[in-house]
Amino acid sequence: MPVLAPTPANLQAIAATLRAGNLAALPTETVYGLAADATNPAAVLKIYQAKGRPRFNPLIIHVPDLATAQQYGAFNAQATALAHTYWPGPLTLVVPYNYQPSTTNQIPDLVRAGLPSVAIRVPAHSLMQAVLQQVGRPLAAPSANRSGHVSATHPGHVAADFGSDFPILNGGPCPLGLESTIIDCTTATPTLLRIGALPREAAERVLGQPLALPQGTDPASPKAPGMLLKHYAPQAPVRLNATHLEPGEALLAFGDAQKILATPNHQPPTKNLSPTADLAEAALNLFAMLRELDALHPTAIAVMPIPPTGLGEAIADRLSRAAAGR
Ligand code: TXA
Numbered sequence: 240m241p242v243l244a245p246t247p248a249n250l251q252a253i254a255a256t257l258r259a260g261n262l263a264a265l266p267t268e269t270v271y272g273l274a275a276d277a278t279n280p281a282a283v284l285k286i287y288q289a290k291g292r293p294r295f296n297p298l299i300i301h302v303p304d305l306a307t308a309q310q311y312g313a314f315n316a317q318a319t320a321l322a323h324t325y326w327p328g329p330l331t332l333v334v335p336y337n338y339q340p341s342t343t344n345q346i347p348d349l350v351r352a353g354l355p356s357v358a359i360r361v362p363a364h365s366l367m368q369a370v371l372q373q374v375g376r377p378l379a380a381p382s383a384n385r386s387g388h389v390s391a392t393h394p395g396h397v398a399a400d401f402g403s404d405f406p407i408l409n410g411g412p413c414p415l416g417l418e419s420t421i422i423d424c425t426t427a428t429p430t431l432l433r434i435g436a437l438p439r440e441a442a443e444r445v446l447g448q449p450l451a452l453p454q455g456t457d458p459a460s461p462k463a464p465g466m467l468l469k470h471y472a473p474q475a476p477v478r479l480n481a482t483h484l485e486p487g488e489a490l491l492a493f494g495d496a497q498k499i500l501a502t503p504n505h506q507p508p509t510k511n512l513s514p515t516a517d518l519a520e521a522a523l524n525l526f527a528m529l530r531e532l533d534a535l536h537p538t539a540i541a542v543m544p545i546p547p548t549g550l551g552e553a554i555a556d557r558l559s560r561a562a563a564g565r
Pocket residue numbers: 267269270271272273296297298299331333351354356357358360380381382383417418419420421432433462463464465466
């Protein structure tokens with residue numbers, strides 16, 4: 240029984256598991272996280288081993304509030320403004336790491352992949368908050384999927400990737416369904432490292448200026464290795480902006496699917512991200528529907544066009560990675 244109901248006894252058991260240096264999968268408002276005590280290198284190593292994750296890919300630490308975040312990172316005016324406006328929520332800030340004098344409460348190199356910065360997020364999910372309070376330490380947590388696979392937005396996805404290797408706290412489906420937006424505040428102009436559940440416009444409104452884009456990203460040592468193209472890939476090839484269907488393809492629709500379904504003379508397996516063309520609903524359904532269609536082993540997954548504005552920018556980003564990823 241790796242999937243645990245969120246009872247007080249189970250929350251205590253999961254907090255004890257984490258404090259003892261073991262892993263647990265936890266719900267957040269974005270996606271499920273595979274959590275470990277971020278101050279314990281042996282515990283963090285278990286995340287990398289479980290995920291099969293390249294060692295150079297650093298992890299986000301999750302803390303209950305901005306005051307705790309400030310123990311670990313140096314927040315300039317821009318980082319502080321973003322944190323005040325959007326924490327708790329789907330925003331990760333990369334800030335200079337505060338090297339601590341104490342040896343018991345440091346974020347080890349393994350979490351930061353040796354970088355002089357640290358990525359910090361204050362999640363909004365009430366169960367994640369409850370566990371953070373009980374553990375009393377920052378939690379390192381990448382998305383709870385095997386490395387390169389699509390993120391898990393449901394406890395069943397975590398179990399499908401990992402079996403019963405560690406407890407999974409059941410928070411039902413994630414309310415947002417896309418990873419956090421990552422903004423690097425160590426650059427003169429804050430840099431958008433990963434577009435996610437917080438739309439770009441929301442951050443730019445607070446900053447009063449456009450976000451910078453990463454400069455000349457070197458694929459061998461990427462600044463946000465989650466930006467590697469091969470991430471978020473299902474097994475099946477993904478074909479974007481489909482306006483017709485090839486034989487054997489499954490359809491990932493958006494809006495009125497009849498337009499495209501009128502063309503083939505067979506009925507393909509179909510999932511609709513949002514029949515009413517609502518981008519928030521599409522974000523919520525994206526990873527679950529990619530997984531469901533992939534499980535049917537189609538020759539490809541054909542995806543209807545999705546407008547790349549607001550949340551559509553993050554959806555388009557994940558889909559283009561899925562398409563490029565094999
Ligand atoms: O919504 C989310 O952010 C989820 C939930 C569980 O919080 N977490 C998540 O983590 O998506 P993960 O490990 O899949 O993605 C973390 C990204 C990676 O692309 C990593 O390279 C980047 O954050 N990152 C972490 N620390 C960094 C740092 N110091 N500098 C630049 N990028 C960093």
